[in-house]
Amino acid sequence: MYRTHTCGELGLGNKGEKVTLSGWVQRSRDLGGMTFTDLRDRYGITQLVFNMETNGSLCETARGLGREYVIQVSGIVAERSNKNPRLSTGEIEIIVEELKVLNASEIPPFTIEENTDGGDELRMKYRYLDLRRSNVRANIILRHKMAQATRSFLDGHGFIEVETPVLIKSTPEGARDFVVPSRLHNGDFYALPQSPQTFKQLLMVAGFDKYFQIVKCFRDEDLRADRQPEFTQIDCEMSFVEQDDILEVFEGLTKHLFKEVKGIDFEEKFPRISYSEAMNYYGSDKPDIRFGMRFTELSAIVRGKGFVVFDSAEYVGAICAEGCASYTRKQLDELTDYVKRPQIGAKGLVYARVESDGSVKSSVDKFYSPDELNEIAKEVNASPGDLILILAGDHKKTLTALGELRLEMGRRLGYRDHNSYAPLWVIDFPLLEWDEETQRYYAMHHPFTSPKSEDIEYMGSDPGRVRANAYDLVINGTEIGGGSIRIHDSSVQSLMFKTLGFTPEEAQYQFGFLLNAFRYGAPPHGGIAFGFDRLAAIFGGSDSIRDFIAFPKNNQARDTMIETPAKIKQEQLDELGIEIKKVE
Secondary structure (H helix, E strand, O other): OOOOOOOOOOOHHHOOOEEEEEEEEEEEEEOOOEEEEEEEEOOEEEEEEEEOOOOHHHHHHHHOOOOOOEEEEEEEEEEOOOOOOOOOOOOEEEEEEEEEEEEOOOOOOOOOOOOOOOOHHHHHHOHHHHOOOHHHHHHHHHHHHHHHHHHHHHHHOOOEEOOOOOOEOOOOOOOEOOEEEOOOOOOOEEEOOOOOHHHHHHHHHOOOOEEEEEEEEEOEOOOOOOOOOEEEEEEEEEEOOOHHHHHHHHHHHHHHHHHHHHOOOOOOOOOEEEHHHHHHHHOOOOOOOOOOOOOEEOHHHHOOOOOHHHHOOOEEEEEEEOOOOOOOHHHHHHHHHHHOOOOOOOOOOEEEEEOOOOOEEEOOHHHOOHHHHHHHHHHOOOOOOOEEEEEEEOHHHHHHHHHHHHHHHHHHOOOOOOOOOOEEEEEOOEOEEEEOOOOEEEEOOOOOEOEOHHHHHHOOOOHHHOEEOEEEEEEOOEEEEEEEEEOOOHHHHHHHHHHOOOOHHHHHHHHHHHHHHHOOOOOOEEEEEEEHHHHHHHHHOOOOHHHHOOOOOOOOOOEOOOOEOOOOOHHHHHHHOOOOOOOO
């Protein structure tokens, strides 16, 4: 056998045993009469000792070992004189008696260490080497543990794991599809699923009242840290349920994962806030509630004082940063520059300090009396030593900008700690959103999301007023998952399609298979999908999901390791009936 033990399991209890280990050379240290080599596998690191006095030829061979050589050694477990508490095997070492080089290695392009000298692109090109690093490997193992805990919980709650097709039909109302040409049906195309949405609803029609799968999904969209063209969801659907039933089960799943994977207990129920509350108080539908600084609207009390910025603004709002009255002019200028960045879009920043004696000093002192400034401080509940930051302008844009400013202040003040977790549910989303460019409504989630029964009457007269039976789970300012109660009534579904601008013929063409299925007794049903990559990143304390995907794409949606996307041969194009047209 190549090994009797792994490089992470030996301890003082094995002292005196003869063992065989195999793995990669992490590093070697030649001290003249002794050579020490760290041997690594996925379980850990064990120190090897080669002694020139007792076995000179073996020690000479060991001196020739390079980083990442694959070797096999046999020897005796001994107690270390200089123990290493940072290693699980740090109390022992192996006095090597036999050494075999199983495979030599070229010098790797970067050091295989936790703190490597390799940049992102280089590490992605050699991802198979990057995966040898202990911290990257730990991310993948964390993901594995989360998947196993998810399956265990859902199986224990009666869910059945069902696989759904990967080659499906392209449908509108979402991101761009990745499409796959059909050779057998020339001119026709499959699409890769953005989610198994319609299939999981069909499973409800089929009577599988509790479905799940950990499934790969695909979306052709612009990328950022928390997006990949292919990503993984924990996808679930349930029949004969209402919104509270789904939230209870999947809050339970979330608590189970925190307990099993992180050892964290959440005993209280997760808070629930409406979409409108989230936007009005945090400027985001995925608020980070690890800290306060909720918005206070000041429009009514600051207008009419001759300050044109406030007088002409649709909305004036503020946050109160506790203990920040000592901010310097340089720091305030940095904040002003921050909110004026094009991606945030504020025109400027007004501030007011509450001094130790309770008086208020502001950048707009000449427009407001001391009493009026005190009224502002009272409105935002500011105390001596606090800093009030105020933005004004268009209602929606200013809420968003104030939300970004709030997050920046939370970062600066150390409130956004990766080791702190604050889950919540955001509910009562709008059913539809208006697009100025196309002058039509689009489904905020998808066309099968159920409107709240009390709002259906507004579908014809005021569609923007209609709320959805939809919900998102948010943790630390990241949307972890979302779902909805689905439409199962054909008349409501027809009304939804009509509001979205579908003709009956278009609806039948795109979704006929589902609409036909609904004619045969569709149960009330709803579901949710968690972004598994995002959830893993939250658990692992990272801002990027790439760190938790074994072979991710870069931010241009390219895999630089296997060099894809790539051109294909003309013979393949001819067989598929495809001609490449250059896009200007």
